[in-house]
Amino acid sequence: MQLAFSKEDSDFRDEVRTWLAEHAPRQRRPRSGTAMRDFDLAWQKLQWEGGWAGIAWPVEYGGRGLSLTQQLVWHEEYAKLGMKPIDCRFVGLSHAGPTLISRAGPEHQAFHLPRILRGEVVWCQGFSEPEAGSDLASLRTRGVVDGDELVVTGQKIWTSFADLADWQELLVRTNPEAPKHKGLTWVICDMHSPGIDVRPIHSLDGHADFAEVFYDDVRIPLANVVGGIDNGWGVAMSTLSFERGTAFTVNQVQLSTTVERLIVLAREHADGRGRPLLDDEEIRRALARARADVAALRALTYLGISRNAQAATPGPEGSMMKLQYADLSQRIHRLAVEIVGPRSIGLDEADEETSYWTDRYLLSFGDSIGGGTSEIQRNIIAERVLGLPR
Amino acid sequence: MDLLASPEQLEIAASAAAFLAARWPTTRTRALIHEPVNIDGVAWAEAAGLGWFSLGLPESAGGVGCGLADEASLFREIGRSLACGPFLATVLGARVAAFGGRPDLAARIIAGSAVVGLVVPDPGAEVDGSEVSGRLELLDATDAELVLVAGPARASLLAMADLGATTPVGCLDPTTRLVRVEVAGVAPVVSVSSQVDPVERRGQVLLAALDTGLAEATRDVAAGHAKNRVQFDRPIGVNQAVKHPCADMAVQAELAWAQTLVAALSVDEDREDAELQALTARVVAGHAAEGNAAATVQVLGGMGFTFEHDANLFVKRAYVLGHAFGGERDVLSRLIELPAAV
Numbered sequence: 001m002q003l004a005f006s007k008e009d010s011d012f013r014d015e016v017r018t019w020l021a022e023h024a025p026r027q028r029r030p031r032s033g034t035a036m037r038d039f040d041l042a043w044q045k046l047q048w049e050g051g052w053a054g055i056a057w058p059v060e061y062g063g064r065g066l067s068l069t070q071q072l073v074w075h076e077e078y079a080k081l082g083m084k085p086i087d088c089r090f091v092g093l094s095h096a097g098p099t100l101i102s103r104a105g106p107e108h109q110a111f112h113l114p115r116i117l118r119g120e121v122v123w124c125q126g127f128s129e130p131e132a133g134s135d136l137a138s139l140r141t142r143g144v145v146d147g148d149e150l151v152v153t154g155q156k157i158w159t160s161f162a163d164l165a166d167w168q169e170l171l172v173r174t175n176p177e178a179p180k181h182k183g184l185t186w187v188i189c190d191m192h193s194p195g196i197d198v199r200p201i202h203s204l205d206g207h208a209d210f211a212e213v214f215y216d217d218v219r220i221p222l223a224n225v226v227g228g229i230d231n232g233w234g235v236a237m238s239t240l241s242f243e244r245g246t247a248f249t250v251n252q253v254q255l256s257t258t259v260e261r262l263i264v265l266a267r268e269h270a271d272g273r274g275r276p277l278l279d280d281e282e283i284r285r286a287l288a289r290a291r292a293d294v295a296a297l298r299a300l301t302y303l304g305i306s307r308n309a310q311a312a313t314p315g316p317e318g319s320m321m322k323l324q325y326a327d328l329s330q331r332i333h334r335l336a337v338e339i340v341g342p343r344s345i346g347l348d349e350a351d352e353e354t355s356y357w358t359d360r361y362l363l364s365f366g367d368s369i370g371g372g373t374s375e376i377q378r379n380i381i382a383e384r385v386l387g388l389p390r
Numbered sequence: 391m392d393l394l395a396s397p398e399q400l401e402i403a404a405s406a407a408a409f410l411a412a413r414w415p416t417t418r419t420r421a422l423i424h425e426p427v428n429i430d431g432v433a434w435a436e437a438a439g440l441g442w443f444s445l446g447l448p449e450s451a452g453g454v455g456c457g458l459a460d461e462a463s464l465f466r467e468i469g470r471s472l473a474c475g476p477f478l479a480t481v482l483g484a485r486v487a488a489f490g491g492r493p494d495l496a497a498r499i500i501a502g503s504a505v506v507g508l509v510v511p512d513p514g515a516e517v518d519g520s521e522v523s524g525r526l527e528l529l530d531a532t533d534a535e536l537v538l539v540a541g542p543a544r545a546s547l548l549a550m551a552d553l554g555a556t557t558p559v560g561c562l563d564p565t566t567r568l569v570r571v572e573v574a575g576v577a578p579v580v581s582v583s584s585q586v587d588p589v590e591r592r593g594q595v596l597l598a599a600l601d602t603g604l605a606e607a608t609r610d611v612a613a614g615h616a617k618n619r620v621q622f623d624r625p626i627g628v629n630q631a632v633k634h635p636c637a638d639m640a641v642q643a644e645l646a647w648a649q650t651l652v653a654a655l656s657v658d659e660d661r662e663d664a665e666l667q668a669l670t671a672r673v674v675a676g677h678a679a680e681g682n683a684a685a686t687v688q689v690l691g692g693m694g695f696t697f698e699h700d701a702n703l704f705v706k707r708a709y710v711l712g713h714a715f716g717g718e719r720d721v722l723s724r725l726i727e728l729p730a731a732v
Binding site for chain 2: 003006009260263285288296302323324377381382383386
């Protein structure tokens, strides 16, 4: 047991830091649209050229094949630059790509994997539906085999970056008679196919990063089915990615950076009587507590990665991290707008500092919903860690 | 970086758990409530024989030479068992004596013949200088020869004999003994600066380990009850109003242990942010201990409110321990002044 990183991993950290310092984009990331897509993909191309594409992917599939600890190091250094934890490359690199690696045939792998790594395509995920949120397996979008095609009709929702995506990992019901987990099929869907209608959804922060997707007799080659008809549930669940929680490090490091920024801000901002906000007992205590809580979240991440490096399958630490992160992020970003003060009621994009905090505050409402609600995380922890009945 | 327990740590924890189950079952801890002294002399001597009071002391100082993370593994088990007695102050007291130039005294503490109680200074007491003055709460000092007073700058041992008449008071935690005393200008028997040995910092980490043990024990009690208690023909744990607090307890206990390990290793590896990590462990584990115990009382319902069920003892132990080495308010105000984590 040791906290210090090995010589090899420390040297690796230096290598990462040096490369990122020279190559990471310095310009502000566009907030939406094709400009954002171009930005994210250009950055992916740069990583590919530098040998940093797919750090978690096995080497034989073009990835870097890093150990969990080195993935952690990469994400820590990456996060320190203030890069977005999730951008439009996420599904390709962290879900669809790994699923293709573990379940698809060589042809799909040879076609899709290099395109993901080189930053040529954006993938999205067609899983959730209006009537299938937390209870994903009850999804209803129909897939009917017609000759050598699968004809898809129905609706997906909460599809991030659907309007910018080229491909989708799509989960449809091919057998309505089978029990709900048994009649599903995982298929690669070309987002440019006729019959697909993408309608952006504006989230409460005013942006439209996700969308509803409607399918009206969309014809997909049967060859695009991965894992076989009616075997889709297992395919969708087969890769909770190779990362085993290391990518989460980006969120955690950025929250810790946020707390340090807020401590500085509370020193600089005065209350109504000209006293630094940091001297206000309530703010001071809340910030001290936040500092402790983000440090403990890092400890939890380290413990989880230490375990996962040994375990055959990832443990439930992921749910613990996500749940705790959501709670902390909401608490800390609410504290942030309090420290920023009354200016935070304005939506003045010219005031970059203030609008950053306001934006983060609004976005934090999604932290306990996206990627599995906090209620679902609590169910998972209670049932899988403590063995409580369903 | 690897936070998985080593085989040695697993062995320390397993043998400690077995010994505690045999010598300090809760029935024994409860029986000691009615004795004049809450230290079981025989068991205490056996614990000394197992090296418990010198586990983290270097071999050159007569110790076993284990790291703080190993010691934390022991204290986690002590916390979980609810064993009573001044384990924490005795272990730290041995360090003060050893590093303060009193090997004779260290040897007696290590051997279990000199017991060390813990000072909780009342507000306004002077404890960080060369002499100690003011009102002091003394925990588990009824059979102690010495008491430990530990602050950020220095840690000292005071002789009970130098303190004058003490007043016994009932303690909120019936498994902890409390006496009060007011002193003026008492010189310590031996003292050590935190630059020589960060006794208080180690104390915060071991306290966090005790708290982690409490948090884990109550988590398990609550989960067990949620699984087994049947109402409306189903275990009550199927209800999210019961299930989700149990999940939160699991998260809090896990955070507490993860942070305790990071803090212990930060001290062992002499990292720049060791103090920040230690204070963080203290805060997070303290919340886990008190929060989990309180939530367990609620999950247990009426039984949780009785004295007969052990849940209340966990609430009380966590609350009383929350006053060691500065309460949360002091710890947080130190924490915010420190440089950021590295």
